[in-house]
Amino acid sequence: MLKFDHVSKIYKKGKRAVDDLTFEIEQGEFIVLIGPSGCGKTTTMKMINRLIEPTEGNIYLNGENILDIDPVKLRRKIGYVIQQIGLFPHMTIEQNISLVPRLLKWPEEKRRERAKSLLTLVDMTPDFLDRFPFELSGGQQQRIGVLRALAADQPLILMDEPFGALDPITRDSLQSEFKKLQQKLGKTIVFVTHDMDEALKLADRIAIMKEGRLIQFDTPDEILRNPANTFVEEFIGKERLAQARPHIQTVDQIMNQAPVAVNGDVSLTDAIKIMKNRRVDTLLVIDEERKLEGYIDVENIDINRKKAKVVSEIVQRDIYAVKTGTLVRDTIRKFLNKGIKYVPVVDDEHHLVGIVTRANLVDVVYDSIWGEGNGVENGVHS
Amino acid sequence: METLREVLYYYSENGWYVWDQFFRQFLMSAYGVLFAAIVGIPIGIFIAHHNRLSPWVLSLANIIQTIPSLAMLAVLMLVMGLGPNTVVFSLFLYSLLPIIKNTYTGIRNVDHALLESGKGMGMTKFQVLRMVELPLSLSVIMAGLRTALIITIGVATIGTFIGAGGLGDIILRGTNASNGTAIILAGAIPTALMAIIADFLMGWLEKKLVPGRKKKKAWGTSAEKIV
Numbered sequence: 110m111l112k113f114d115h116v117s118k119i120y121k122k123g124k125r126a127v128d129d130l131t132f133e134i135e136q137g138e139f140i141v142l143i144g145p146s147g148c149g150k151t152t153t154m155k156m157i158n159r160l161i162e163p164t165e166g167n168i169y170l171n172g173e174n175i176l177d178i179d180p181v182k183l184r185r186k187i188g189y190v191i192q193q194i195g196l197f198p199h200m201t202i203e204q205n206i207s208l209v210p211r212l213l214k215w216p217e218e219k220r221r222e223r224a225k226s227l228l229t230l231v232d233m234t235p236d237f238l239d240r241f242p243f244e245l246s247g248g249q250q251q252r253i254g255v256l257r258a259l260a261a262d263q264p265l266i267l268m269d270e271p272f273g274a275l276d277p278i279t280r281d282s283l284q285s286e287f288k289k290l291q292q293k294l295g296k297t298i299v300f301v302t303h304d305m306d307e308a309l310k311l312a313d314r315i316a317i318m319k320e321g322r323l324i325q326f327d328t329p330d331e332i333l334r335n336p337a338n339t340f341v342e343e344f345i346g347k348e349r350l351a352q353a354r355p356h357i358q359t360v361d362q363i364m365n366q367a368p369v370a371v372n373g374d375v376s377l378t379d380a381i382k383i384m385k386n387r388r389v390d391t392l393l394v395i396d397e398e399r400k401l402e403g404y405i406d407v408e409n410i411d412i413n414r415k416k417a418k419v420v421s422e423i424v425q426r427d428i429y430a431v432k433t434g435t436l437v438r439d440t441i442r443k444f445l446n447k448g449i450k451y452v453p454v455v456d457d458e459h460h461l462v463g464i465v466t467r468a469n470l471v472d473v474v475y476d477s478i479w480g481e482g483n484g485v486e487n488g489v490h491s
Numbered sequence: 492m493e494t495l496r497e498v499l500y501y502y503s504e505n506g507w508y509v510w511d512q513f514f515r516q517f518l519m520s521a522y523g524v525l526f527a528a529i530v531g532i533p534i535g536i537f538i539a540h541h542n543r544l545s546p547w548v549l550s551l552a553n554i555i556q557t558i559p560s561l562a563m564l565a566v567l568m569l570v571m572g573l574g575p576n577t578v579v580f581s582l583f584l585y586s587l588l589p590i591i592k593n594t595y596t597g598i599r600n601v602d603h604a605l606l607e608s609g610k611g612m613g614m615t616k617f618q619v620l621r622m623v624e625l626p627l628s629l630s631v632i633m634a635g636l637r638t639a640l641i642i643t644i645g646v647a648t649i650g651t652f653i654g655a656g657g658l659g660d661i662i663l664r665g666t667n668a669s670n671g672t673a674i675i676l677a678g679a680i681p682t683a684l685m686a687i688i689a690d691f692l693m694g695w696l697e698k699k700l701v702p703g704r705k706k707k708k709a710w711g712t713s714a715e716k717i718v
């Protein structure tokens with residue numbers, strides 16, 4: 110749909126506002142450009158509708174180089190919402206909404222119909238049509254600003270911080286509303302913001318920029334899970350990463366790395382002593398190479414005390430273990446589903462590397478609610 | 492009281508004559524402003540779009556404005572001769588500054604975001620001018636025309652010195668008469684009246700032309716009373 114091919118914008122004095130951008134956007138994608146102030150988001154966006162011409166490189170819209178398209182025609186095919194809404198104060202809401210259709214010379218009837226039906230999209234009544242922008246609340250104005258960009262059914266819409274100047278509650282509801290609208294209408298959207306929450310909420314993919322360069326271009330999940338570098342991490346913010354932890358952490362990060370384990374040839378007497386000392390009711394059983402064999406617990410030592418002497422005789426081998434790198438999110442699900450109390454963690458060769466207990470999960474949940482740092486100590490085996 | 496009666500007597504005797512001069516003076520002013528609008532508004536728009544030129548053009552118009560009206564008439568008379576055309580031309584010159592300056596200010600003051608919004612939605616340059624810049628600066632431009640008209644109505648009075656006629660004729664006659672207070676007033680009162688009426692009419696016209704005028708506060712240009 111839209112393709113940037115080594116695009117740069119160099120202002121006078123050699124300032125590279127946008128530096129060698131290359132990326133591609135698919136039909137129907139919601140792309141959010143984000144980055145610190147002055148990193149070139151607006152410049153990038155304005156190059157798409159030729160309000161700014163690239164110094165180097167090419168931009169293709171549906172395979173066609175936009176430099177070959179008449180800018181006026183190009184802009185009428187691309188919806189545009191500017192940062193400051195930019196409703197025309199001397200025009201009624203209807204005239205504002207149907208501006209591009211008017212430029213495209215749609216008949217009057219059709220324009221009015223279109224404006225009406227658009228209003229219902231955002232739960233506003235047709236009696237708004239004859240009002241002037243100043244008679245609307247900020248939130249309503251921003252809705253109209255968005256509708257105006259949809260009016261001629263443009264497949265691609267550019268939005269520069271369209272929800273910037275709103276209170277958090279209104280912004281939140283407008284975001285949800287808009288996301289639904291976008292999915293319903295199947296528009297391709299390029300959306301600029303500096304609000305990470307907004308980006309995470311709306312985007313199919315987020316493009317993180319810094320000093321004119323594209324640092325990471327990925328889905329919100331992937332960015333949270335694998336920030337490309339410390340800049341991205343910082344930009345996402347510790348808080349959000351922490352919040353995202355239950356979803357993105359792997360078991361390696363939360364497991365207890367010194368699980369209580371014994372070899373098969375340890376005597377039951379010794380085993381019970383270890384249990385007593387470490388205050389656990391279960392011991393993992395490993396072989397000489399630390400490969401996980403199974404477990405013994407206090408009940409089955411008790412039952413088999415008379416018959417057996419060493420651990421290997423009574424080891425239970427039907428043990429459920431997870432591989433390193435498994436997401437905590439998935440592990441939590443299994444804890445809940447299977448009602449188990451702990452899960453050993455093994456590597457690819459089945460070597461025991463750790464254990465995740467319910468206590469560890471409590472820590473994770475605790476951290477995500479109360480923040481990092483005041484964590485409960487690990488290692489209380491139940 | 493005596494004087495007032497004399498003034499009324501003058502009107503009853505010379506009613507048509509006064510009316511003729513009144514109308515004549517009004518036409519001279521109106522033509523002057525009209526031509527200045529035809530020339531000045533495009534200039535104002537042009538320098539608003541090419542801001543580098545604005546200091547030059549504005550200071551030129553300023554200089555014209557500072558020439559004393561009698562001197563201006565005298566110089567123009569040397570070139571154009573006697574008669575109303577010379578007066579209209581000098582009124583034209585006087586009107587240029589308020590018209591150019593207000594047009595320039597009005598257009599410059601249109602919110603940049605709106606221009607970008609219009610351009611970004613696919614308006615041509617001309618459409619931006621017609622659909623955004625002019626409507627939004629209309630009230631300021633109108634204020635310029637209003638100022639120009641009032642200035643010219645005053646200045647037109649001295650057109651009598653170069654034989655252009657107008658209410659100045661009556662005033663001049665009064666000053667020449669031995670006891671001419673009443674005659675002077677008979678010329679001065681309609682002049683003042685004309686200025687007031689013109690001001691009122693221009694205000695009314697502005698209200699008519701600017702859509703949703705009561706909304707002006709919402710997007711009001713701070714530049715309304717520039718001149």
Ligand SMILES: Nc1ncnc2c1ncn2[C@@H]1O[C@H](COP(=O)(O)OP(=O)(O)OP(=O)(O)O)[C@@H](O)[C@H]1O
Pocket residue numbers: 120121124126144145146147148149150151152153303
């Ligand atoms: N006309 C210009 N001439 C010179 N430099 C410019 C011009 N326009 C923008 N820049 C510079 O280019 C860089 C990128 O600007 P841009 O407007 O794209 O930033 P942005 O990412 O949108 O920032 P913000 O979040 O503050 O809106 C900035 O450093 C800015 O100073």
Ligand SMILES: [Mg+2]
Pocket residue numbers: 150151152
């Ligand atoms: Mg910006």
